[in-house]
Amino acid sequence: MHPKNFYAPLLLLLFIASAVLVVVAQEEDAQEREEIVLTMSMYLLVDDVQNPDPELSTERTEESLLILMNGINTVWAQAGIRFDLRTIATVPVPVDVLESLRQSEFTPFMQQLATGQTLLPGLSAINAFFVHDLNGINGVAPFWASARIFFVTDRPSVFHRRVSAHEIGHILGLHHVLDDPARLMFSGTNGMELSEEEIVVARYIAQGILDRVR
Numbered sequence: 707m708h709p710k711n712f713y714a715p716l717l718l719l720l721f722i723a724s725a726v727l728v729v730v731a732q733e734e735d736a737q738e739r740e741e742i743v744l745t746m747s748m749y750l751l752v753d754d755v756q757n758p759d760p761e762l763s764t765e766r767t768e769e770s771l772l773i774l775m776n777g778i779n780t781v782w783a784q785a786g787i788r789f790d791l792r793t794i795a796t797v798p799v800p801v802d803v804l805e806s807l808r809q810s811e812f813t814p815f816m817q818q819l820a821t822g823q824t825l826l827p828g829l830s831a832i833n834a835f836f837v838h839d840l841n842g843i844n845g846v847a848p849f850w851a852s853a854r855i856f857f858v859t860d861r862p863s864v865f866h867r868r869v870s871a872h873e874i875g876h877i878l879g880l881h882h883v884l885d886d887p888a889r890l891m892f893s894g895t896n897g898m899e900l901s902e903e904e905i906v907v908a909r910y911i912a913q914g915i916l917d918r919v920r
């Protein structure tokens with residue numbers, strides 16, 4: 707038999723085998739992490755929509771929030787969780803309420819929402835509020851995160867996407883990690899890694915939000 711004729715069927719067999727392996731690997735990936743999509747809204751808090759006081763109002767723009775949204779999704783892609791931006795809105799808030807937010811006091815703002823004095827268009831599963839300053843902290847998910855809201859300041863000491871992605875981690879049931887700065891849930895660093903355990907918990911909570919059981 708000519709060597710060429712001998713190798714041709716072998717090569718064909720190898721080719722088929724590798725194609726089958728690729729298909730199997732892709733199916734396993736899909737089974738492991740089916741994408742979970744949660745809606746998210748972003749609100750820019752200002753004292754006055756037309757003429758905001760830069761000492762009290764966020765300096766962020768709607769365009770910058772679109773970029774931030776992409777960054778958040780880049781971080782959370784490792785867990786197969788994606789956030790679908792539903793609303794970006796600039797929301798006027800009374801000066802005294804913004805003053806209390808600046809002192810990291812959140813109850814007056816929650817009171818505004820609870821009484822309907824401040825109306826938020828297009829609420830989502832997770833809602834983010836952008837404020838000028840929070841008494842020096844980068845971001846926070848107050849009320850034990852179960853309110854599914856978080857606040858972020860204009861000038862955090864770490865990457866913007868990291869602040870928001872970290873606060874979302876709290877909302878999805880994750881607590882601080884104390885021993886590894888590379889992790890998303892370590893406080894005050896640029897770490898963005900999630901452990902396998904964290905991914906499982908976050909997906910469980912996210913699925914619960916989707917199914918409206920939490």
Ligand SMILES: [Zn+2]
Binds near residue numbers: 872876882893
């Ligand atoms: Zn935290």
